[in-house]
Amino acid sequence: MTATSGNDARAGVLAAGIGFTEGPLWTADGRLLVVVTSRGLVAQIDLDGAGVVGTIDTGGGPNGLAETGDGTVWVAQNGVVRRGGSQRGVPPGLQRILGADVTQVAVPHAMAPNDLAVGPDGRIWFTDPGPGASGPGRLCAHDPSTGCTSVLLDGIGYPNGLAIDGDLVYLAWTDAGHVTRHHWTGDRLDVADVPLVLPAGGPDGLALDTDRRLYAAAPDADAVVVFEPDGRPGRTIRFDEPTFPTNLCFAGPDLDVLVVTAAKGGRVLIVDDLGGARGLPLCRGGW
Numbered sequence: 001m002t003a004t005s006g007n008d009a010r011a012g013v014l015a016a017g018i019g020f021t022e023g024p025l026w027t028a029d030g031r032l033l034v035v036v037t038s039r040g041l042v043a044q045i046d047l048d049g050a051g052v053v054g055t056i057d058t059g060g061g062p063n064g065l066a067e068t069g070d071g072t073v074w075v076a077q078n079g080v081v082r083r084g085g086s087q088r089g090v091p092p093g094l095q096r097i098l099g100a101d102v103t104q105v106a107v108p109h110a111m112a113p114n115d116l117a118v119g120p121d122g123r124i125w126f127t128d129p130g131p132g133a134s135g136p137g138r139l140c141a142h143d144p145s146t147g148c149t150s151v152l153l154d155g156i157g158y159p160n161g162l163a164i165d166g167d168l169v170y171l172a173w174t175d176a177g178h179v180t181r182h183h184w185t186g187d188r189l190d191v192a193d194v195p196l197v198l199p200a201g202g203p204d205g206l207a208l209d210t211d212r213r214l215y216a217a218a219p220d221a222d223a224v225v226v227f228e229p230d231g232r233p234g235r236t237i238r239f240d241e242p243t244f245p246t247n248l249c250f251a252g253p254d255l256d257v258l259v260v261t262a263a264k265g266g267r268v269l270i271v272d273d274l275g276g277a278r279g280l281p282l283c284r285g286g287w
Contacts, residue, residue, distance in 0.1 A: 011239060014259070015051045015268040018043060021261035023064035023115065023205070024268070025073070026251035028284060033073065034261055034268055035062035040081035042073070042097065045268050047251060058102055060090035064115035064162075064205075064247070066124065068144075068285045073097040076113035076126050077104075094124060094142060107142060107149050114160055115205065115247070118285040120167045120184045125152070127159040127171070139171060139189075152189055153182075161206035161247065163214065164283060168192060170214060172203035179203050179216060179227075196227045199236070205247025207258070208280040217245040217260065224248060224260060224271075237271060245269075250279020 015021075020038035027033060032045045036055075042062055044054040064076035079092030093107035094116070107113070116126035119141055129137035139153040139162075153159075153171070161172035167184040178195035201220030208214055212229040224237040224245060237258075239245070244263040251259045251270075255278045258271040 011260075011269050011271045012049070013267055014047065014049055014270050015043075015045050016265055018052060018266045018268075020246075020263050021266055021268055022246045022263075023062065023076070024247055024249040024251070024259045024261050025065035025067060026249055026255070026259070026279075027067050027073070028069075028071065030253065032251050032259060032268075033065055034259075035065060035075070036266075037061050037063060037078070038081065038266075042075065047257075047270070056097060056100060056102060058090070058095055058097075060092075061112075062095070063113065064126070066116045066118055067282070068118060068124075071098065074116060074124055075102075076116045078112040078114065079110075094126065105142070105144075106147070107140070110149075111137070115162045115172075117162045117164050118283045119164060120169070120283070121186070122285045124285075125162060125164070125169075127162055129156075129158045129160065129174075158202075160202075160204050161216070163206035163208050165208055165212065165280060170196075170206050170208070172206055172216065174202035174204060177202045179206065179214065193231060196231050196233075198225050199233060204245070205249075205261075207248050207250060209250065209274075209277045210280050211277065212280070213277065215248055215258065217248050219244045219246055219263070224258070239269075243267075243269070255279035255281065 019036040023035040061078040061081045075095040080089040092110040094105040096103045111130035119125035123141040136155045137159040157175035160174045163170040169182045181192040182189040201218040203216040205217040214227040226234040260269040
């Protein structure tokens with residue numbers, strides 16, 4: 001497979017046929033994890049192309065991943081996995097994975113958590129759009145030390161991807177086709193600037209590079225749209241076959257390759273030759 005952009009990026013396939021892939025995460029100890037929502041799994045993918053090298057069953061429908069400083073992997077759990085006409089699930093909310101152990105984290109009134117990140121205050125921030133198109137969604141923050149969950153923003157059409165750079169927060173509004181930027185003041189989110197509007201389709205997962213360019217997966221456009229730091233659309237990474245990219249992250253020891261989860265074909269793709277771009281290291285918090 002190839003991908004095209006202003007820098008003639010190339011795409012390779014790390015894994016295929018594994019189900020509906022989402023939520024990639026490059027961990028502090030050098031593992032590439034993705035969720036397989038349709039099978040209820042968190043899968044470890046070999047960055048050198050050996051495919052799936054391990055899985056953990058979450059019992060429900062995992063959507064996104066984040067990692068805290070103690071090595072715990074956090075899962076945004078939408079609650080339901082459907083496969084082969086059968087359905088099983090766990091309560092929607094958050095989960096913790098440490099080693100091979102999965103622990104359910106209760107989140108009162110959770111609808112269908114989608115994506116998550118360690119917030120500027122060290123809490124676990126997550127989007128909660130609700131199942132399907134059932135109504136307005138929310139951006140929430142969960143404090144692992146107290147078990148309390150707060151609503152930071154409400155009434156969002158379909159909140160999806162989340163990326164955080166210090167106190168600057170990027171939030172994907174899939175239905176509206178744009179990404180909003182907010183400043184965290186310590187007790188609230190203030191709108192920072194005008195939204196970043198995608199040329200086509202709605203944004204899903206988000207990632208940032210060290211030059212503060214924003215990379216947005218655009219499933220309906222079969223592309224990754226790159227925004228410059230001033231908000232202007234930059235290059236667009238397009239794929240040469242139907243891909244439906246759902247999410248993305250920078251990976252590798254130097255964070256110099258872009259990993260894209262592609263729901264079409266149940267694939268995990270890798271894009272290199274990004275013109276020297278490197279991923280912004282993730283905030284992992286102190287937990």
